[in-house]
Amino acid sequence: MQRRRFLVSAAAFASASLVGTASSAKAQTYPGRPVTVIVPFAAGGVGDLTARVVADFSSNKRGNATGVDFRPGAGAVLGTAQIAEAKPDGTMIGLYSVSPFGTAPHLQKVAYDPLTSFTYIAAYVYVPIAFYVKADSKFQSWDEIVKFAVDHPGQLRWGTAAVRGAAHLATEAAFRKAKAQTTFVPFKGGAEAITALLGGHIEASVSSDFGPQLDAGQVRLLAATGSEKIVGHPQVPTFAELGQPLAIEATYGLVGPAGLSSEVVDYWNTLIGDLQSSPEFDAYLKISKGGRLYWDSTEFTERARSTYVNLGKTIKELGI
Incomplete structure (x- = not known):
């Protein structure tokens, strides 16, 4: 910090210098x-x-x-x-x-x-937001789960990490485009949604929290809700590729x-x-x-x- 200089007595100048030095030290020690x-x-x-x-x-x-x-x-x-x-x-x-x-x-x-x-x-x-199911789910692809939702209104239960969040809106828009009626189940976080999925309480989850479960072979990815491919899984289509109304990471x-x-x-x-x-x-x-x-x-x-x-x-x- 630049010190102010005054044409005053030596004592006053020294005092101002000390204040300036202290202020500079404080600024340089963030966080503190x-x-x-x-x-x-x-x-x-x-x-x-x-x-x-x-x-x-x-x-x-x-x-x-x-x-x-x-x-x-x-x-x-x-x-x-x-x-x-x-x-x-x-x-x-x-x-x-x-x-x-x-x-x-x-x-x-x-x-x-x-x-x-x-x-x-x-x-x-x-981090890609994925739409995924349990590894032993009967659903093998995005098209299959959309067809089920269309043919069985209200029976497909799915959740996300945040109500009215990007994952929620992108997926809701995709289902609306297909004229599919689903049941959305709210959760406070992605970990809760995954627990519900693995416990059989919902059929699908949409979040960016899938990594550990994917590595453990517990989930199957059906789509990425954005435009970026999921690393190591080029076969999983993105919402951008599928022509969905909203695609976001x-x-x-x-x-x-x-x-x-x-x-x-x-x-x-x-x-x-x-x-x-x-x-x-x-x-x-x-x-x-x-x-x-x-x-x-x-x-x-x-x-x-x-x-x-x-x-x-x-x-x-x-x-x-």
Whole structure:
């Protein structure tokens, strides 16, 4: 920080210099205090892993105590509102995903504005959202499950990680296009939906939380709800390839309340850059089936805001 200089006595000059030095030291020691990363989903899903890989890297590699706090509810809107309401000092930031920022505000009343309530810090991964069934399910393809839904109205039960989220809307739009009547079952997080699926309480789940179960041979992928192929599974069609009305991936990043300082933003951008070249991030990608990306604060802000606006137009056009 540049010191102010006055033509005053030596004592006054020394005092001003000390104040300037203290301020500079404070700016250079962020975080200085423990940091909490709010996850607006239940523990156990890919959102958990995505926030934790950053928090653990900050704690273990930077020595800055960083924890993860799960605050699910209202389709991830509750925790997202708490991020917006936090003090802009960098001690509380949160996880960005498309659902509470891009879709939910168009479908329900929320206590924040995606255009003005947040500082978009950096985005660092995309994870395909898959439509999947149990490995021993009779359904072998997307076409088969759609045909069943058309022929047996209301009998197909499916769930997602967030009500009114991107996965919910994309799948609902696809079923509407096929004129299929299904039964949607809400859950607080992807882990809960998977538990219900494996327990036989629903026939299908749509989320980005499928990685561990896929590796364990417990689920079968029928489609990806976006435009990107699932790594290692090129045979699984995407919603874009199937010509569905809405095709979108799960993009994750860090956000904070509006007004975060450049020091806070720079800290996390630098950390994420280092994280992405680490063995820890490679291990995370293997589990989550995610793809590496990096949007700095400027690009992330532009993309997040345009996503919110464009999804609003699509939702209106679909009549959802």
